[in-house]
Amino acid sequence: MKRILIVEDKTSLAQVLCEAVEADGFEADVAANGTEGIRKLADGQRYVAVLTDLRMPGADGIAVLRQSRESDPDCPVIVMTAFGTIENAVEAMKLGAFDFVQKPVDVDHLLVLLRRCQEHRELRFENLLLKEEFRKRHGLPAIIGDSPKIVEVSQAIQRVAATDSTVLLEGESGTGKELFARAIHQLSPRHARPFVAINCAAIPDTLIENELFGHEKGAFTGATARQSGKFEIADGGTIFLDEIGELALNVQSKVLRILQEQRFERIGGSVTLETDVRIVCATNRNLSQEVKRGRFREDLFFRLNVFPITLPPLRSRKEDLDALANFFLQRLMRDLKKPGLQLSGDARAALREYDWPGNIRELENALERAAILCEGNTIERSDLGIASTASVDDRLREALDLSGSLGEATERASRAVERLKLSDALKRTSSRAEAAELLGIAPRTLIAKLKEHGLGE
Ligand SMILES: Nc1ncnc2c1ncn2[C@@H]1O[C@H](COP(=O)(O)OP(=O)(O)OP(=O)(O)O)[C@@H](O)[C@H]1O
Ligand SMILES: [Mg+2]
Structure with a gap:
């Protein structure tokens, strides 16, 4: 892992930082504002570290930090603060920033920090695998989760x-x-x-x-x-x-x-x-x-x-999802020899939205299948094959108008269902008598209902 995300709205500074980190063997990915930075993070790219300015118009450094914590909780975030904004830096540290640097940026100091981030990342990665190896040798299964x-x-x-x-x-x-x-x-x-x-x-x-x-x-x-x-x-x-x-x-x-x-x-x-x-x-x-x-x-x-x-079901401890997903991903990277395997931000969101009736085994299987199916190294929501079952309720909520009283909402929904049933029956049959039979109603009733819904001629 070599890539660093630099989020800085001042082009001249972004340029200097970019050259400095590249001269030190890193690769730089520059976002010209917070929104762009957030988008890159949500895409699921994995970075050694995120270096972000704190004060930017629109989405600021705190928003970038939040997104980073969400997309990749292990990724260290370094915030850059101008003189006089130290309080914001403190807030950022509270929100889980790895460190902060003051402007004007001392490039040497920054590079030391970034190398430390890189070690931290690689160690965490190896640690998880080592832990598993150790446990295997000593017969202790790896129990993941700290909920x-x-x-x-x-x-x-x-x-x-x-x-x-x-x-x-x-x-x-x-x-x-x-x-x-x-x-x-x-x-x-x-x-x-x-x-x-x-x-x-x-x-x-x-x-x-x-x-x-x-x-x-x-x-x-x-x-x-x-x-x-x-x-x-x-x-x-x-x-x-x-x-x-x-x-x-x-x-x-x-x-x-x-x-x-x-x-x-x-x-x-x-x-x-x-x-x-x-x-x-x-x-x-x-x-x-x-x-x-x-x-x-x-x-x-x-x-x-x-x-x-x-044992608690997975849906009641979704805070363990990220750690479990990372654990299974790392195992898949090794077993499938796909070292860069990662989940896109949207795929991670899909994991959180889903209910997991089959719990951890289902998660393990979904990730394995997705890792094999996905193009390149990034697993997308669609690779997971869980989206459609994600929540029937949510899809219904989107399709129906639930406003007003219970009576009103139910009435509206039942009219919508009635209309769909009627028009489907008309399409599937060649006469009204046949349609009425299919629907299990009298032809008279059918005619009245078609009129009510403005269907037929
Ligand atoms: N906390 C955990 N950390 C890591 N892996 C886990 C954890 N819990 C379960 N697993 C993994 O999830 C899979 C299912 O676990 P296990 O077979 O123990 O479930 P089970 O409750 O016995 O299920 P069933 O009732 O279907 O037999 C296994 O591959 C197991 O290694
Ligand atoms: Mg069992």
């Missing part, structure tokens, strides 16, 4: 990891239940022992017992040798019962027994085995409701519900 909600969950996990308590992870699909289950294991004293995951939804009811408890040779046709179950394999470690809400009632009672006694038998076996496993389970159902409906054993629920943790 209060995710911090709270992370702290809960650290505290409970040290114990042997059963943990119940609840949350919508794609919110990171498995990721957190692994983190609990890795942070626990059991981390050197196995982490065994079982997806209760993926195994047919008739096989799950075999999966969990194993069998003795000859226990059933085809059981040609003794086989250990997951509970046996996980001894000393952690067993992750994913989608526990899908477990059949008869298997639930067996799981309950293990939890109570930590003992079980292999299918067809007479020896009782003792096991020392820590249970972490996850579900995207509401288990207490399942209990009420008689689909989940209440006694098992109480056993599992020792330390419940609810």
